Amino acid sequence: MITDVPVPSSCAILVCLFMLQHYGTHKIGFIFAPIVIIWLLFISGVGSEAMFAGLGHFSKKSIKITFICLIYPVLVLCYAGQAAYISKNLHVEDFNHLSESVPGHLRHVFVALSLLASAVGSQATITASFSIINQCLALGCFPRVKVIHTSDKIHGQVYIPDINWLLMVLSLTVTIAFHDIMKIGSATGLAVVSGMLVTTCLMSLVIALYWEKNLLESVCFLIFFGFVEALYVSACMLNIHKGAWYLVVLFLLSFTVMLAWHYGTMKKYEFDLQNKVPIEWLTDLSPGLGVSRVPGIGFIYTDIVTGIPAFFSHFITNLPAFHQVLIFVSFKSLPVPFVHPSRRYLIGRVGPREYKIYRCVVRYGYCDHIRDTDDFEEQIIRSIGEFISLEENDAESLTSPEGRMIVVGKPSPEGTALVPLDDTQSHLGSEIFPCDENQRSTLGEISERSCHPVKRKKVRFMLPPDSPKMRVSVREELQELIDARESGTAYFLGQSHLAVRDGSNFLKRFLIMMYTFCDKNGREPPVALNIPHAALVEVGMVYTI
Incomplete structure (x- = not known):
């Protein structure tokens, strides 16, 4: 995350990002792909990583080839360099090892690339939101919205105008109201670990019901990974008063709307x-x-x-x-x-x-x-x-x-x-x-x-x-x-x-x-x-x- 970007600049970047959404994932990916490649090659020598992919917006083959040929080698170099830098600076407290590990003459390049990489990460979140809501529509769990399929080959590449502008308003509201990267980080951290915990719970169901494995294997998987993620969630809940409350409010609002729509739809169908x-x-x-x-x-x-x-x-x-x-x-x-x-x-x-x-x-x-x-x-x-x-x-x-x-x-x-x-x-x-x-x-x-x-x-x-x-x-x-x-x-x-x-x-x-x-x-x-x-x-x- 970039901590020194002014609020007006952040709002301008967000508006431009959401204005691009109607072009579809294919065209936006064509623009952002070089940015991700340059960013990964750059950080491979200094530490940390970033990989964003909407699994519903790209084919399995493209994701496998990219991960094996580029992402995995970069991650190996990335974590090795990061561990080496931290081992030599164990006495330093409260420092950002990613930005500090960048040589001084490359600091401006790092800021520019990290800003663009953050935009790519935001793009992945936006496209994921479109995919999730499109699936909720198919299940009768979300009010009617217009869905535009931007590709005639890949089913998952969709654009939802109503959700796009709603996300833009919410993003601008958070940026202007909080005006503090620490508060936004608290909400982001809770969102990430909550998503990991939910994914683990659903994966345990896949193991038991879809893969038809032994129930003991499913329970062991849930306990082993779920316990660690539950600890992260409990830690993030301690910061609920520091900005994470905003995420809880959004969750309750969206859950209420989805529950009401599903209930009404099912009653009408019955x-x-x-x-x-x-x-x-x-x-x-x-x-x-x-x-x-x-x-x-x-x-x-x-x-x-x-x-x-x-x-x-x-x-x-x-x-x-x-x-x-x-x-x-x-x-x-x-x-x-x-x-x-x-x-x-x-x-x-x-x-x-x-x-x-x-x-x-x-x-x-x-x-x-x-x-x-x-x-x-x-x-x-x-x-x-x-x-x-x-x-x-x-x-x-x-x-x-x-x-x-x-x-x-x-x-x-x-x-x-x-x-x-x-x-x-x-x-x-x-x-x-x-x-x-x-x-x-x-x-x-x-x-x-x-x-x-x-x-x-x-x-x-x-x-x-x-x-x-x-x-x-x-x-x-x-x-x-x-x-x-x-x-x-x-x-x-x-x-x-x-x-x-x-x-x-x-x-x-x-x-x-x-x-x-x-x-x-x-x-x-x-x-x-x-x-x-x-x-x-x-x-x-x-x-x-």
Whole structure:
């Protein structure tokens, strides 16, 4: 650490460092790599070391080669020189053996290199924060934030703008408020040894559960290393009043937010699973409820891939009508950069053929921008058309209650089931209406929008020329799909709200309150694909837990 850097200079360096983050780990590493190499070669002759690597941001091969060819030899020289210098200066107390071991004429070079090396170390901490939060998002333990994948080859290289600016504000706050390297060092020391202790505890679980070793080996590992690290943690806790308290406050705040978000997310998911209705409710019981079919296509966006989501059954119960064609759409992210168009859509049938209800699972990679495309609706309809034409050759899909899912790729431009025709028209036979205000009804909290007309390009479809290979029933179903599309399209989104049951304890109320705050102030769920506001219906439900 550098003790004589002025606070304004430190703040300027921090701001510049965080401003670089949006370029991604690959480009930043290309800039910082020469600095680390020069620093390591420099200190190999005077003592101490620095090695920072985000394991999720680099390949195993690159880390192994770098450690064997450069890091390890430098460490051997480094520790040998450091031990030799200390052995000759045993009588000196309270001195920095790293800076004192540098020859006087190289002192300015050392200061500059150490400052740059500290920036590299900070960079490793920042990228590690991005990786950890990205993993927490996958586990449902962190509020929604925007994640940008900066590499189409390495999954772990991510950039999170919201977290980047939050870390910058926190870093500037610590630098300006503490203004003392000793206080910052106390917090840093507690963070480092706490991380070591947590890593040891998790490693013992890996030994017992993942490696399937003897439980005694896992316990011995935990006791041997954990005891030493627990001593370090206890020593650092003695300095909690000297600056380490700041780290404890941040830990409690972040832990509370993560716990509240995970609790609320799990409760909503459990509610969705418990309150989803079977397909038979819609196909068999709905006629008895007086449900009518109206012309058009209804897209229902849901996270579940079986059954009917609770919000849609709530809508049908209060307003007994749904469209001539229903399509349940779900998005599933895969840990790959891109999903080939030929493997993108999974299409299946829900209920008997005459009900015209389909299910579509859209698979996408972390570098795909499938949700931002203007032609998403057209791609779904064309994929369902391909499914209808392929279904005749798959007897299992015709007999399965939920329908067997068939992989349907992106149809060819000429089309084999539905032929697209470009037509500049307004959506739903009229204009598109960008939203300008919200109106909520008391029944089901259905959100509608009063909007202004704007033209957009719409793709129409027609059947291919008569072919003896296409059965009459297939042509009829495809024609019904085209007619439904011409009649209009509506999009259904569920908006759930958590409410605490009367008599609940304080902890439960506090967690739900924290979750609600994060949900309202976080980013919107990534579902919409430039959905026309005039065709959007949001169905609200209150989940009492």
